[in-house]
Amino acid sequence: MPAPRPILIIEDDAALRATLAEQLTLDGDFTADEADSVSAAEAKLADANARYDAILLDIGLPDADGRDFCAKLRRDGRRMPVIMLTGADGEQDVVRGLDSGANDYIAKPFRLPELLARVRAQLRIFDNSEDATFSVGPYLFRPSVRLLTEPSRNRKIRLTDKECAILKFLYRAGGKPVSRHILLNEVWGYNSAVTTHTLETHVYRLRQKIEPDPSQARLLLTEAGGYKLAPAALGIGQA
Structure with a gap:
C-alpha cells in the first residue's frame, strides 16, 4: 500500500x-x-x-x-x-x-x-502535472515527462512508462517494501501473461539507469519479497 x-x-x-x-x-x-x-x-x-x-x-x-x-x-x-x-x-x-x-x-x-x-x-x-517533482537520491523525478535529472552532473535520464510507474509507486510507499505481486498489479494491472520475471527485468533496467553501481544497489533495494526505495534516498530518517 x-x-x-x-x-x-x-x-x-x-x-x-x-x-x-x-x-x-x-x-x-x-x-x-x-x-x-x-x-x-x-x-x-x-x-x-x-x-x-x-x-x-x-x-x-x-x-x-x-x-x-x-x-x-x-x-x-x-x-x-x-x-x-x-x-x-x-x-x-x-x-x-x-x-x-x-x-x-x-x-x-x-x-x-x-x-x-x-x-x-x-x-x-x-x-499528473508538470509541476510534480520528487526527490529521489541525487535525482529530481518528474513523472509527467518520465524524466530524472541529476543537477550536480547536469544529466538527464529518460524512463519508459513502466519504469516511471514502478519508481512512482515505490516513491509513494515512502521507503517501505512493496511486494512483487502488488507492483505487478499496480503497474500492469491484472494480466495473467505478465509474470514476476517481467517486473524483475524492468527493475534490472531501471537500476542500470539510476544506480552508480548497479551490482551494489543503494537507491532501489530488494527486500521482503519485493522492492523499496532506500529511506535515505527519500530524505527519511531510518527508525
Whole structure:
C-alpha cells in the first residue's frame, strides 16, 4: 500500500484544526501536521526533513492573510496543491484566493467528505502535472515527462512508462517494501501473461539507469519479497 500522504493544516481554530486532522488520518490515506499561524507554518516548512503533499490554508489567520501567504509560497517555488478554507465565499473573495495561487477553495461551514474529495482530486491533478517533482537520491523525478535529472552532473535520464510507474509507486510507499505481486498489479494491472520475471527485468533496467553501481544497489533495494526505495534516498530518517 502507498504510504500516507502528508498534509499541512494551517488553521487558527483549534477545534476545527483537530477535527480536520482526525478526519484526514481516519482511513490511513493521509498524515496531518498542524499550524495555528503563518509563522508556525513557515517554521514547519523550513524544516529540511519536512515534506507536505498538500496544504489546507485558512484565510483569516492571526498574523497574516492566508491569500498573501499562498502567494508567498508560490513565489518561493512551492507547487503543492493549496486548498483555501474561507468564511467568505463571495465571488471577489474566491477570485482573489485563486489569483493568489490557490488550487481550490471551500467555504465554511463545509462537509468533511467534500473536503476530503477535493484534497484527493487536487492530488490526482498535481501528480499528473508538470509541476510534480520528487526527490529521489541525487535525482529530481518528474513523472509527467518520465524524466530524472541529476543537477550536480547536469544529466538527464529518460524512463519508459513502466519504469516511471514502478519508481512512482515505490516513491509513494515512502521507503517501505512493496511486494512483487502488488507492483505487478499496480503497474500492469491484472494480466495473467505478465509474470514476476517481467517486473524483475524492468527493475534490472531501471537500476542500470539510476544506480552508480548497479551490482551494489543503494537507491532501489530488494527486500521482503519485493522492492523499496532506500529511506535515505527519500530524505527519511531510518527508525
